[in-house]
Amino acid sequence: MAETREPARKRTNDPEGMRQRILDVAELAFQERGYHATSLGDLMHAAGVTGGALHHHFATKKALGMAVIAERVAASVEETWLRRIEEAPSAREGVAQVFAAVAKELERQGFVRGCPLNNLAHELSLADDDFRMVLAGIFEAWRAAIADRMRLDQEAGAEEGVDPDRFAALTVAAYSGAMSMAKTEQDAAMLKVCAEALAAGQGTR
Amino acid sequence: MAETREPARKRTNDPEGMRQRILDVAELAFQERGYHATSLGDLMHAAGVTGGALHHHFATKKALGMAVIAERVAASVEETWLRRIEEAPSAREGVAQVFAAVAKELERQGFVRGCPLNNLAHELSLADDDFRMVLAGIFEAWRAAIADRMRLDQEAGAEEGVDPDRFAALTVAAYSGAMSMAKTEQDAAMLKVCAEALAAGQGTR
DNA sequence: CCAAAAACAGGTCAATCGTCCTGTTTATAA
């Protein structure tokens, strides 16, 4: 009858693609629901992978979390911040551009997921020291990139008297905190206000 | 024999005390381990209460979470920030004092638990809208207190040209972000650096 | 072509979770 041909269904192995699909859904889920609130079952369903495949690529949930941090969160910071800061005409302008670009993007999508790094840092820093140290490294690289860019400006004769490390620390802190409020209030307003305050030298003399 | 007297053990009902003991351990556990990572069993064990008592005072885990936020997190912000800002000689000095006091306390205890408000805001804002709105209200009150204090200074003739709301937003953002890094790095250094940057007008012109 | 390894399927399993229920004891009010 109709059952005739069932000519051995093909399965195509694509280990790297499968790995990336898992990381895709894990990255999103960890951001929106958090690490602990996301079950491996959720991820299996969302990614359309079986338990065997998931366990093959990531032996434990922690291993998956570490991979998301090392490969996705770090990359996100790099793309959003490091690359743009390097390319900007100056450190200060680069910072302003990132704040503006992120605020614009948040308004476009009408939803604030928060800063990937801060989201996971808050949940995992105290839970596990391995998580904490990797996350701390990303924070440090973030600040270093901004400070280095500021030093470049200074070598070109600008920004006299500014401490690059201090400038970088305040920038990262203001962004992190502003994004924290934006997430809680589901409104990008604080991001814009803080960018203005930083630029105007508000909160200074 | 020895079994003679077992004269009906007394139990003293202390509903308010029991409630506070539960809130005590819940507040601490939610800060250190997070809301989702803390089980009601953990709390029952830590507080030495039974399931019946816990359920009597807090019907659901969410109800307990809401109580911790409304009664403990809000109070923590009030005590750490609002009260000190009101009492300070000026908004700017008050901010500096809080940063310094918190940094000193963190160094004394050698452990950074993070900002209670930000900790829960990050984990719960996207998970539940009831949580989110209460948390957003605390952020708003925090900024309002700082902005109001700045307006007082301005009525006294100081701080011309400063936008109080902008100042408040940057202050809260810088503190939140600095504490986020301090927690991740388990080091109060960022808190002090950011306080200096704010005071020096670093990151400004 | 063939063996060995890698990639994946699908399910088991003990442990743990939050909720809720049925009793018992203590406090309150009439």
Next chain:
DNA sequence: TTATAAACAGGACGATTGACCTGTTTTTGG
């Protein structure tokens, strides 16, 4: 006193969790 409600004890319950295991299929190296 008495009855009525509040406060608490202690456990049951189904659902869910992360880890892991045994097969099968696909790929790779010789």
